[in-house]
Every structure is written in C-alpha cells, then in structure tokens.
Amino acid sequence: MWGKIAWRLFWRELSRGELWVIAFSLFLAVLTVVSLSGITESVRSALFQRSANFVAADLILRSSVAFNEQVQQQADQLELQSARQVQFNSMVFAKDLMQLVSIKAVSAEYPLRGQLKLSSSVADPTKTASLQQGQLYLENRLFSLLNIKVGDSIELGEKEFIAAGVIVEEPDAPLSVFGSSPRILMQLEDVNATGIIQPGSRISYRLMFAGAQQQLGLLETQTKELLGPQDRWQKMDRESAIGGALDRSERFLLLSGLLGIVLAACAAAVAANRYSQRHARSVAVMKALGATTSLSRKIYGSHLLFVVIFSVGFGLIAGQLLVLLSQWGVAFWMPEYLAEFSVRPLALGMLTAAICALLFSARPLWRLAAVPALNVLREKPDQVKFDVVHLASGSVAIWLLMWLFSGDIWISSWLFALCLLFAALLMGFAALLVRIAKPMTAGQSSALKLALANLRRRLWPNAFQLITFSLALFLSLLLYFLRSELLDQWQQQVPQGAPNQFLVNLTDQDKTALQQLAKAHQLRLTEFYPMVSGRVLAVNGENFADEATKEKPEQRQGVGRELNLTWLNHLPDNNKLESGQWFSTDTKAEVSVESQLAERLQLKLGDQLQFSVGGQLFEAKISSIRKVDWNSLQPNFYMVLSPDLMQGFPATYITAFYLDMSEQELLNQIVRQFPTVSLISVDTILKQVNDIIAQVSVALTFILLLVFASAVLVLVAQVQATLEQREQELAILRTLGAKSTFLKAALLYEFAALGALAGLFATLLAEVLLAAVQQQFFDLPYSPHWNLWWLGPVTGVVLVTTLGAWQVRGLLKMSGSTLLRRALQN
Amino acid sequence: MKTPIPHIVAKDVVKTVQLTESELTILQDIHLTINQGATVAIVGASGSGKSTLLGILAGLDQASSGEVYLAGQPLHQLSEDQRAELRARSVGFVFQSFLLLPSLTALENVTLPAELAGMPDARVRGLELLAQVGLSHRADFFPNQMSGGEQQRVAIARAFITKPAVLFADEPSANLDSATGEKIEDLLFELNEQQGTTLILVTHNHELAQRCQYRYLMHAGHLAAEQPKATEDKRHVG
Structure with missing residues (x-):
C-alpha cells in the first residue's frame, strides 16, 4: 500500500523538479569517482605496460649475491612467467685488441615483455637472428672498436665465442643518457664456461617475472620474509621524467576529484534539506490522516532510495563510458595497450553514492518523518532548527570520502582540518561584514539599501550561503589556476627544441670533427x-x-x-x-x-x-x-x-x-662518421612525456568541468532553499506598493553583493592554498597570481547574480495578486 | 427514545507548555462529552485555545494531564502510532488552509486516507465523493490549478472517504469569500447528515456555530457551554 503512494509521490516530485538537484548531485559524485579512478587506472596500467616493455618484465628482483631460489619457487606456485639475467662487466679480446664491455647473459625465456631484435648483419638491421649457445651479439660500435666483423671469434674469460651479429633493439637497454661500456648479449648457459664469475665478482642477478597484476602483488607480499639485504625489487623509476609526471598527475587528479565530490555532496545535502522543509506540511497532513511515523519514513526514505538507484545507475554507465573513451584514447597513442576492465572504480562509485546519500541526504529525510501531526493546526509550522547531527554526519562523510579517495588517513585528516578552519574563518568574516553593513542600511530607502538590509536580516543563512558559494568558487578557481600552472610547468620541462639526441663517448678528436659537422648542418x-x-x-x-x-x-x-x-x-x-x-x-x-x-x-x-x-x-x-x-x-x-x-x-x-624528426638521415651520417660514439635518441621518451601531458591535461579539463558543475549545483541548491522565504517577502513588499523594478534591482544587488563577497573570499583562499600546494605538494616555485584577483570577484558576481536571477525570474514575473494569493495559500 | 452513546469524552484536561522561565497554561480543567452523531461548535477568539483542544480531542496532541476518550479508546494511554491508526480508522479532518498535497491530483488527494487505511475500493469511492462535491471534472487537476473553494471541496471529499465516525473541522470557511464559504458549509453539513458523522467544528464565526446543535465558548483556556439550539439532552455537557 505505502509502496504505491511512495512511487506515485516520487514520480510527481521528480516531474516537479524537486528531486533533480539531489539526483544530479549524486550522479555527478558517482560519475566523478568512476571516471577519475577508472581513467587513472587505465593510464597507470598503460604506463605499467609500457614501462614493463622497458624493463622486459613486469617485476624484477635484483640481487648482488645469487638468484633467490625461494622467490623463484613462490613465483612458480603463483604460475608467473619467469626469466633470468646476469649482468657484469668484463674485458673482451679480439686478436690484439681488448675492450671493457658490459655483458648481459639471459635465459631462453628473455624477454618477458617487449621485443629483442638481433641482426646477423652490421649494415642491415632487418636480417633478424636469434641468440644461440656459443654466440655473442654485440653493440654496433664494438665491431669498430675491436676491428672485427660478423663471424669473427672473440674471447671472453676462458671461452671463445663467435661474434654472431648486432643488437638492434633490446627492451631493457639502459635509458641513461650517460655513457656506459659497449654492450654484449649472451646466453646464460655459457656464463659458467667463461670462468668469470668468481666469489667476490661484482655481478647483478635478476629474476624477471611477468603475469597478472594480482599475482605479482601476491608475489611481492608473500616473499617479504625471504628477501635478504642484497635483494631488491625493481620498481618503475620515480626519478624519471615519466614517473614524475605520472606521480604529479595522480596526486592532482585525486585532490581535485575529491573537491568535486565534496561539492556535489554538499549540494545534495542542501537539496535534501530543502526537500524536507518543503514536505514538512505534507507529512503532517499524512500523519493527521492516519500515517504512522514509520510509514512516513518508508514513503520519503524510498524517495531517496529511488533517487540513489537512478543516479548511481546513470552515474556508473556515464562514468564507464568515459573510462572506455579514455582507454580508446590511450590505445590511440599506445597501439600495444591492452585495455583491462576493472570493477574497482564502479565499486568505489557505489560506495561514494552510499556515503553521500546516507550521511548527507538521509538525515533531513529521517527528520522529515518525525514532523508532528499537530503541525496541521499551526498557521506557521515550526522552523526547521539547525541540525547538529546533520552537520556532524556531513562532516564525517566528507572526511570518509577524503580518506576513501586519497587512501591516506593523514592527507585526509589534514585536508579536513583545513576545510573546517576555512569554514570557521569565513563564518567569522561574514558575520563581521554583515555587521559593518548595518549603518549603511539606515536612513532613506533605495534598492541597494533594501538589498543590504535583506543580507543583514538573514545573517546566518547568508553566512552559510556565503561559505558554500565561497568554497564552490574557491575550488573552481584553485583548480583552474593549478591546472594551467601545472601544464605550463610540464611544458617547460620539455620545451620546443629541447635536445633530443645525445652523443656519448666522444674523444677530443671527435669533438673537433663534430663541431665542424654541427657548423655545416647548423646544429646547436x-x-x-x-x-x-x-x-x-x-x-x-x-x-x-x-x-x-x-x-x-x-x-x-x-x-x-x-x-x-x-x-x-x-x-x-x-x-x-x-x-x-x-x-x-x-x-x-x-x-x-x-x-x-x-x-x-x-x-x-x-x-x-x-x-x-x-x-x-x-x-x-x-x-x-x-x-x-x-x-x-x-x-x-x-x-x-x-x-x-x-x-x-x-x-x-x-x-x-636538437634534431627535427624530418632530418633523421643526418643521424645515420653521424653514426657512420663516428663509429665509436654512442648515439642516444630520447625522442621516444620526449614523445611519451608529451603524450602523458596531453592525456593529463584532458583529464584536468574534464575535472575542472566537473568541479564547476558541482559548484553551480551548490549555488542552485542554496538559492532554491531561500525561494519560499523570498516569495513571501516579495508578496509583502509588493502589497505595500514596492515597484517591480525596485524589487528586481534589490534582489540583483543582493545576489551581486553575495557573489562579490564570495568571490573575494574565494580569491583569498585560493591564493593562500595555491602558494601552499605549489610549494608543498608539487614542488613548484611560488609566484602571485594577479589574474586571480580580478577573475575571482568578477566570476563571483557574474555567476551568483546570473544563477540567482535565473532562479527567481519566476517570482519577479508574478503579479502582486498572484504573489499574495500564493503567500496566503502557503 | 434511543440513548445517546458518548463518542468523545474529556475529563479534567489540562494543557500547559513550558516557556523559558515560566509555564503557560493553555487549557484548564476541560470537561466535555460529545455523543455520537452530534454537531458541536467550539467558538472563541484567536489564541483562546480552541485549536489546541481540537488537536487533543483528535489525538494529534496529548494533554498534559486528564483523560480523553475517542470512539471508546483512551487517547491518553495510546502511543503516537496507535493514535495515528485510530485516526486512520475513525477520524476525518477539514482544515482552514485546505492542506491538500500539492503533488497529488484532486482524486489522489481524496483517496489518500483510504489508501493509508488500506481500503480496497478507494478510487471508486473517491470518484463518487468528487461527484458529490461537484468536482468530477476536476479529478485530474492539481491543487494549484483549482480555486480556494474547489480545493476545500476536495478536502471535504477527502475527509469523508473513510466514512469516519468523527469529523474535525478547523475554520473550514475562514480562507474563503462569504458566498463560497457558505457553499462549503452547506456541503459539510449535508455530507455530515448523510453519513451520521459526529462533527466538531472550531470557528470564530458565530453564524457558522449557530448551525451546530451544541456550542461551547472557549475563553482563556476555559470551556463553557452555550445554550443548546434545541431541546437536547444536557448529558453531553461535561
């Protein structure tokens, strides 16, 4: 029985637009969580896949003593693929020449990720070959350094090998732009015969693993006890340009995603409050007509449930679509990328919706059902009192969300404390300003004075509005400025024309020859x-x-x-x-x-x-x-x-x-002219960094839009919450003879003043936080943001006035008699 | 002659509210007995306590002390939910400001009490009542699409749908112009007579009060009986 009433009321309220703000807020929160965590996960997995190609495996255990066989057993049990590698430096001899080389001996399974390309011809890299026992594959320059050709024999330790060809591409070649010894690749089985490995030799042993992320994670945790001080897991290099960019973007995405969610949740809370205020009369009537408190709770609680189901459903779908879109984008710049479906973002989205709904929106509806039936006999029902429990549950929810999303209890507590401090400061400022405005409102009447008087009269609701307006504007401004600054900073790291070709191992003679060549080709x-x-x-x-x-x-x-x-x-x-x-x-x-x-x-x-x-x-x-x-x-x-x-x-x-991509031919000339010099091209690294920047900038723009949308929602919800009161006041003023234009001007001034104040506070806060975040989080130098100082207040005035005027346009259009009739009916 | 059955009984009812520093007595030693089918008016100035008394008699509020019986049930001993269930079965209301649910149509507003009480033929009965109040053509209209008089007619239809034993009306015509107000009053008394409902009407309108069999004057929390309109059994006076 109650289900029918609840369902009917729900659809009616939905079509009357009462529930849309809650629904849209929850939708935005779910969308933000699902898309952000999904996109971050996709980008991370893409980078993981790519970096796996760079180290030829997903995970590597390095040791200076020997292969850790216990770890190997554990990996076998987890059904991970594995390969082995030993690296050491040694001398090679070819007739009367010798050279210090860096040797890599690999098992047959190598590489687990990426591609190893060997060629049997120095001149032609397309003559593919494979590594056999008794063979060595050499870095190109070794052939000239040792004065040998393919098929000649060279000595390594006590064993003689055939120089079978050149290494064209090895996935885990050192990315370092610094010089290293020329490289040689050989089979692991041949190492013993060389007799090079003796007790005390400086050897690096590497156990390489590849497989599912979860199994790899398990391997790391299960083998913690088995590792000695000489064993070390090799992770993606955090100091590399790519690692750094990803690290920064991840923090930034998390932080800004959080802001959008908190704003959306606040909008939901305000909207739920308004919903409950507007329905207090209806609940009293229903209870007078025989509905019990628990029945009312079921009816109105189910509204929230329907809204949650509706919002979560659409939020999940839209969020997942965005994730798919981003994966498609990733695949565009990284064709070998394998998109993975992850349940985690969806689960996180549902959890967020549950937290928002239960801790932000459920409380007003719970209280709604407790409205006494007696209210039907009261001309003016009780004003809904300030609800400490709601404030507390909302605060807990914000903190929980921060924790859930940052995964760091300290960051979340720190941020939360900061938010509380800001709210307290704003409240104080607002009270002070409204007090100062008092003398200005005395004396003769004008639209501006009426506006100021209105602001003063609604001191506390206005202070609360001011806080939410300020926070909403502040978050949007903060994100806008951080975004552009981060992007600038990143672009500067890879400026146009930055060196992309490195020449290593140049001798004094090479120096002179190279300078001539550079002059001839206008290279800097x-x-x-x-x-x-x-x-x-x-x-x-x-x-x-x-x-x-x-x-x-x-x-x-x-x-x-x-x-x-x-x-x-x-x-x-x-x-x-x-x-x-x-x-x-x-x-x-x-x-x-x-x-x-x-x-x-x-x-x-x-x-x-x-x-x-x-x-x-x-x-x-x-x-x-x-x-x-x-x-x-x-x-x-x-x-x-x-x-x-x-x-x-x-x-x-x-x-x-720096060499433009179109002049690659010159590189071949340099290689031919300077056979002993190593040429390292960082074009690929630069391209990757640029790609990441492009991806992150799209993600940031998207988040900025989300945060802005949430901010607008908060504004809408807040203005909506005052509509009834405004309507009554307008009715009275119109009845007393105030002209429509006068009232319109007064309303606009009121919104403009609120907007200006909110914009000013937002600017102040944004400047303080920009300074802190720049220096503490992102390690960027601080410089004042002059643009912020006009953009903040102007955005505040324009946004709040426009949204406010748009929402009260209906009221202003009503004739005096309609207003009066409605006021009497209410 | 058939012996009248007491339908509403109030004994020694007192209502006080706690103010910050003192206690305010709104109702003082109210004694009242109303028989089944009687029409009773409680008249008094604004703030005299008549609406508070109506709230207590209807089980919307509880007395600070004293006993109240409605349809044989001791309201003073029932929980809030038990009182709600009793209201669903036995009580109807007509309010000064109509109090229709804005998101429901006229018909849905009328059928709401029947649905809350779990009555099976709510829709049929609702349409019948709308026809009786002359609003068949407005069944699918929302309250904001109807005039004040129409809204109050819908409210009257809503009040009678569960065939309540008692109907409480709080200033039913106060928000309407006099012509419309009279029509509404006629309708109220007409339906009341048809269904044999006990009617308790709170008003400051003496003309309206004159239409009731019994009248009480509420003054500063005290209730006093006025002379009955016709020769009546005086036992109803507490």
Missing part, C-alpha cells in the same frame, strides 16, 4: 661535458660499504656502482646551489654533490671524499650541495669536481643537440 650543440667513470670510496677516512650487510649494519652504504664524474668551472643551468659556494678560479680539490645523494650518503659541507678513477686515488672536499632537476632531460651529474683534480685523466665527452 650543448656544452661538451667531460666525463670519467669513478668510484666514491670513503668519507673522512671511513670506507663506504658496497652493499648493506648484516655483519656491519652500522657501516655507511655507498653508491655501489661507478659514477660518471665531470668537472666544470661553472654551475650548470638547471642546477641550483642549496648550500656552500661554487668553485672559484683558484679552487683546489673540491667537489659539488647532488642534494639527494648527499642526503642518502649523509654527506655534509666540508666532508672529505675519497675517489678512485682508473685505479688512482684522490681526495676532494665537499664545497657545495646542488639541487638537480632530474626531469630536465639534460646531462646531469651527482658529483661535479673542480677542474684542477681531473687534469691528466683521459676523459670522454658528452654533448646533445
């Missing part, structure tokens, strides 16, 4: 950085440990590998001194250390470092600590030595230049 070479490989052995006489050991846990752990050392007179462009002084012309034996490395090795100014380069030992005092922008795609160095130290060391050089 960056500086030539001299480079030698060396080790940092000790600090202040205390030796670094190569690896973490259980025997001597107190010993400071070193870098564990050779570093590329350079020496320069001046500070590189993209470096910033954090402390100390840069070298002067007469500096002797000093070194400048990169700040993150200094922190890791616990180095400070004045420490004495001992280096070993080519077997020679020397010492240098730390005279400065530098901050390096690792995203800059420029040659960067952990250690820069004062030039006096490096006189006499045989150095090679690194330089870079």
Whole structure:
C-alpha cells in the first residue's frame, strides 16, 4: 500500500523538479569517482605496460649475491612467467685488441615483455637472428672498436665465442643518457664456461617475472620474509621524467576529484534539506490522516532510495563510458595497450553514492518523518532548527570520502582540518561584514539599501550561503589556476627544441670533427661535458660499504656502482646551489654533490671524499650541495669536481643537440662518421612525456568541468532553499506598493553583493592554498597570481547574480495578486 | 427514545507548555462529552485555545494531564502510532488552509486516507465523493490549478472517504469569500447528515456555530457551554 503512494509521490516530485538537484548531485559524485579512478587506472596500467616493455618484465628482483631460489619457487606456485639475467662487466679480446664491455647473459625465456631484435648483419638491421649457445651479439660500435666483423671469434674469460651479429633493439637497454661500456648479449648457459664469475665478482642477478597484476602483488607480499639485504625489487623509476609526471598527475587528479565530490555532496545535502522543509506540511497532513511515523519514513526514505538507484545507475554507465573513451584514447597513442576492465572504480562509485546519500541526504529525510501531526493546526509550522547531527554526519562523510579517495588517513585528516578552519574563518568574516553593513542600511530607502538590509536580516543563512558559494568558487578557481600552472610547468620541462639526441663517448678528436659537422648542418650543440667513470670510496677516512650487510649494519652504504664524474668551472643551468659556494678560479680539490645523494650518503659541507678513477686515488672536499632537476632531460651529474683534480685523466665527452624528426638521415651520417660514439635518441621518451601531458591535461579539463558543475549545483541548491522565504517577502513588499523594478534591482544587488563577497573570499583562499600546494605538494616555485584577483570577484558576481536571477525570474514575473494569493495559500 | 452513546469524552484536561522561565497554561480543567452523531461548535477568539483542544480531542496532541476518550479508546494511554491508526480508522479532518498535497491530483488527494487505511475500493469511492462535491471534472487537476473553494471541496471529499465516525473541522470557511464559504458549509453539513458523522467544528464565526446543535465558548483556556439550539439532552455537557 505505502509502496504505491511512495512511487506515485516520487514520480510527481521528480516531474516537479524537486528531486533533480539531489539526483544530479549524486550522479555527478558517482560519475566523478568512476571516471577519475577508472581513467587513472587505465593510464597507470598503460604506463605499467609500457614501462614493463622497458624493463622486459613486469617485476624484477635484483640481487648482488645469487638468484633467490625461494622467490623463484613462490613465483612458480603463483604460475608467473619467469626469466633470468646476469649482468657484469668484463674485458673482451679480439686478436690484439681488448675492450671493457658490459655483458648481459639471459635465459631462453628473455624477454618477458617487449621485443629483442638481433641482426646477423652490421649494415642491415632487418636480417633478424636469434641468440644461440656459443654466440655473442654485440653493440654496433664494438665491431669498430675491436676491428672485427660478423663471424669473427672473440674471447671472453676462458671461452671463445663467435661474434654472431648486432643488437638492434633490446627492451631493457639502459635509458641513461650517460655513457656506459659497449654492450654484449649472451646466453646464460655459457656464463659458467667463461670462468668469470668468481666469489667476490661484482655481478647483478635478476629474476624477471611477468603475469597478472594480482599475482605479482601476491608475489611481492608473500616473499617479504625471504628477501635478504642484497635483494631488491625493481620498481618503475620515480626519478624519471615519466614517473614524475605520472606521480604529479595522480596526486592532482585525486585532490581535485575529491573537491568535486565534496561539492556535489554538499549540494545534495542542501537539496535534501530543502526537500524536507518543503514536505514538512505534507507529512503532517499524512500523519493527521492516519500515517504512522514509520510509514512516513518508508514513503520519503524510498524517495531517496529511488533517487540513489537512478543516479548511481546513470552515474556508473556515464562514468564507464568515459573510462572506455579514455582507454580508446590511450590505445590511440599506445597501439600495444591492452585495455583491462576493472570493477574497482564502479565499486568505489557505489560506495561514494552510499556515503553521500546516507550521511548527507538521509538525515533531513529521517527528520522529515518525525514532523508532528499537530503541525496541521499551526498557521506557521515550526522552523526547521539547525541540525547538529546533520552537520556532524556531513562532516564525517566528507572526511570518509577524503580518506576513501586519497587512501591516506593523514592527507585526509589534514585536508579536513583545513576545510573546517576555512569554514570557521569565513563564518567569522561574514558575520563581521554583515555587521559593518548595518549603518549603511539606515536612513532613506533605495534598492541597494533594501538589498543590504535583506543580507543583514538573514545573517546566518547568508553566512552559510556565503561559505558554500565561497568554497564552490574557491575550488573552481584553485583548480583552474593549478591546472594551467601545472601544464605550463610540464611544458617547460620539455620545451620546443629541447635536445633530443645525445652523443656519448666522444674523444677530443671527435669533438673537433663534430663541431665542424654541427657548423655545416647548423646544429646547436650543448656544452661538451667531460666525463670519467669513478668510484666514491670513503668519507673522512671511513670506507663506504658496497652493499648493506648484516655483519656491519652500522657501516655507511655507498653508491655501489661507478659514477660518471665531470668537472666544470661553472654551475650548470638547471642546477641550483642549496648550500656552500661554487668553485672559484683558484679552487683546489673540491667537489659539488647532488642534494639527494648527499642526503642518502649523509654527506655534509666540508666532508672529505675519497675517489678512485682508473685505479688512482684522490681526495676532494665537499664545497657545495646542488639541487638537480632530474626531469630536465639534460646531462646531469651527482658529483661535479673542480677542474684542477681531473687534469691528466683521459676523459670522454658528452654533448646533445636538437634534431627535427624530418632530418633523421643526418643521424645515420653521424653514426657512420663516428663509429665509436654512442648515439642516444630520447625522442621516444620526449614523445611519451608529451603524450602523458596531453592525456593529463584532458583529464584536468574534464575535472575542472566537473568541479564547476558541482559548484553551480551548490549555488542552485542554496538559492532554491531561500525561494519560499523570498516569495513571501516579495508578496509583502509588493502589497505595500514596492515597484517591480525596485524589487528586481534589490534582489540583483543582493545576489551581486553575495557573489562579490564570495568571490573575494574565494580569491583569498585560493591564493593562500595555491602558494601552499605549489610549494608543498608539487614542488613548484611560488609566484602571485594577479589574474586571480580580478577573475575571482568578477566570476563571483557574474555567476551568483546570473544563477540567482535565473532562479527567481519566476517570482519577479508574478503579479502582486498572484504573489499574495500564493503567500496566503502557503 | 434511543440513548445517546458518548463518542468523545474529556475529563479534567489540562494543557500547559513550558516557556523559558515560566509555564503557560493553555487549557484548564476541560470537561466535555460529545455523543455520537452530534454537531458541536467550539467558538472563541484567536489564541483562546480552541485549536489546541481540537488537536487533543483528535489525538494529534496529548494533554498534559486528564483523560480523553475517542470512539471508546483512551487517547491518553495510546502511543503516537496507535493514535495515528485510530485516526486512520475513525477520524476525518477539514482544515482552514485546505492542506491538500500539492503533488497529488484532486482524486489522489481524496483517496489518500483510504489508501493509508488500506481500503480496497478507494478510487471508486473517491470518484463518487468528487461527484458529490461537484468536482468530477476536476479529478485530474492539481491543487494549484483549482480555486480556494474547489480545493476545500476536495478536502471535504477527502475527509469523508473513510466514512469516519468523527469529523474535525478547523475554520473550514475562514480562507474563503462569504458566498463560497457558505457553499462549503452547506456541503459539510449535508455530507455530515448523510453519513451520521459526529462533527466538531472550531470557528470564530458565530453564524457558522449557530448551525451546530451544541456550542461551547472557549475563553482563556476555559470551556463553557452555550445554550443548546434545541431541546437536547444536557448529558453531553461535561
């Protein structure tokens, strides 16, 4: 029986537009959650797939001692694919020539991800070949360095091999733009025969795994106990440009998504309050006619349930469509991308809707059913009192949503406290301003004065409106400015014409020849950085440990590998001194250390470092600590030595230049002319970073739209909530003879004043938070946002006045008699 | 002569409300007995407490002390939900400001009490009553599409749909012009007579009160009986 009444009332209320704000708010919240988490997940999985191609596996366990067989067993149980790899440096000999090389020995399963391309011809990379026992595949330049050709034999340790061809492409080739030894690929089974691996040899063992995300996650958690200090999981490199961009975008998406949801939830709460106020009379009538409280609760509770089902259904569908669209977009720039369906965003969307509905909207409807039947006899029903429980449940909901979405209890609590502080501040400001407005409203009547008097009279409802208007505007402004700033910042990292080709291992002779070639082809070479490989052995006489050991846990752990050392007179462009002084012309034996490395090795100014380069030992005092922008795609160095130290060391050089995609032929010429030089093209990396920026910028624009839509919803819900009261006041003023134009002007002034105040507060808050977020979250330098100071208030005035006028247009059009009749009927 | 059955009984009814610093007495020592089928008017100035008394007699509110019986049920001992169920079975209302549900049509407003009481033939009965109040042609109209008089006629039809034993009317014609108000009053008394309902009418309109068999004057929380219109059994006076 009640179901029929509830359903009938629901459809009527829906067609009267009463439930749309709640429905649309919940829809927006679900849409935001599903699309954001879905899109982030798609982009993450695409990047994961792509980065897996770069490391030739999904997950790698690196060890300096031996393959961890227990981990291997666990992986077999989880039915993961696996492959093995050993890397070490050694000398190779061809007749009377020798060369230090970097060797990679792989099992037959290698690579698990990406492609290995080998060719049996130096000149023709299309003659594909496969790795056999007894064969070595060499990096192109080794053929000239060793003066051999395909089919010649070369010695590695105690065994003789055939130089079977060249490595055209290996998925896990080092992306580093720094020089490394020429590379050789061989079969893992051949390693023992070389006799190179001896106790104490410096070897890197890699167990490589591939499979489903869930199984990989399980492998990591199940094998925690099995790992020793020498074992380390290899993750996607957070310091790379791609990792950094993704990291920032993820934080930003989460943060801004949250803002939209909180706004939408607030709109739902305001709308639910209004709904319950408007239906208080109807509930009293129904109860007078015999409905019990629980029956009323069922009838009106079911309205919320219907709205939730309706909104969640549409929200899920629309959100999933957007996710599919984004996956289609991802596949567009990454053809090998395999889209995965994930239930998580959908579940998250439903959970969000449940939290919003239960903690934001259910309370007013619960209270609605408790309206006493006696109200039918009261001319003016009780004014709905300020509901502390509703405020508390709404606050808990906001915090829960923040937690749910950020996954971090500290960030969510911090943000929540900040929101509370803002609300309190705004409330205080609003009260103060309205108080100041009091003397202005005295005296003769004018539309402006009536507007101010109206604002003052509704002090607390207005203060609340002001808070929500301000927050809504503030969030939109914040997002707008952060978005454009982030995009600018990212674009700057990869400016047009940034070097995309790096030349490594240049000798002094190469330098001169290359400069001539550059001049002939109008290439702009960056500086030539001299480079030698060396080790940092000790600090202040205390030796670094190569690896973490259980025997001597107190010993400071070193870098564990050779570093590329350079020496320069001046500070590189993209470096910033954090402390100390840069070298002067007469500096002797000093070194400048990169700040993150200094922190890791616990180095400070004045420490004495001992280096070993080519077997020679020397010492240098730390005279400065530098901050390096690792995203800059420029040659960067952990250690820069004062030039006096490096006189006499045989150095090679690194330089870079920009080459347009259309001039690729020149690259072939360079390779032919400088066979011993490594050419590293970072075009692909640059393209990836640009692609990510493009994707993220689309996502950001989308979020900005969502947040703006939510902000508009809050405004609409708030103005709607005052419509009845305004109608009554208008009726009285019209009856007393006020002209329609006068009342219209008064209303517009009132909205404009509210909008201006809200815009001003929003601007203030946005400026403060922009400064904080820029510096704390995104590590960007702060600069004031002058545009914000006019855009904020103007947006406030225009938006609030337009929306307000649009909503009260019906009231203003009504004749005095209609207004009076309606006022009497109510 | 048939012995009248007491239908509404109030004994020693007192209603007080707690103000911030003092207690305000709205009703003082009310004694009242109303027999089945009687028409009773409670007259009084605004603020005299007549609507409060109506609320207590109808089970919408509870007395601070005293006993109230409606159709044999002790209202003062019933919970809010039990009183709601009793109202659904036995009570009808007509209000000063009509109080139709704005989102329901005229017919749906009329059938609402019947549906709440779980009556099976609500629609048929609703259409009959709309015809009786002369509004068959307005069955699918919403309240805001009807005049005040039409809305009150719908409210009257709504009040009679459950064939209530008692009908409470709170200033039924106060919001209407005098011609329309009279028509509404005629309709109310006509239907009341047809169905033999006990009618309790709260008004400050003495002419309307004159149409009732019994009249009480409410003054500052005290109830006093006026002279009955015709020769009547005085037992109804408490």
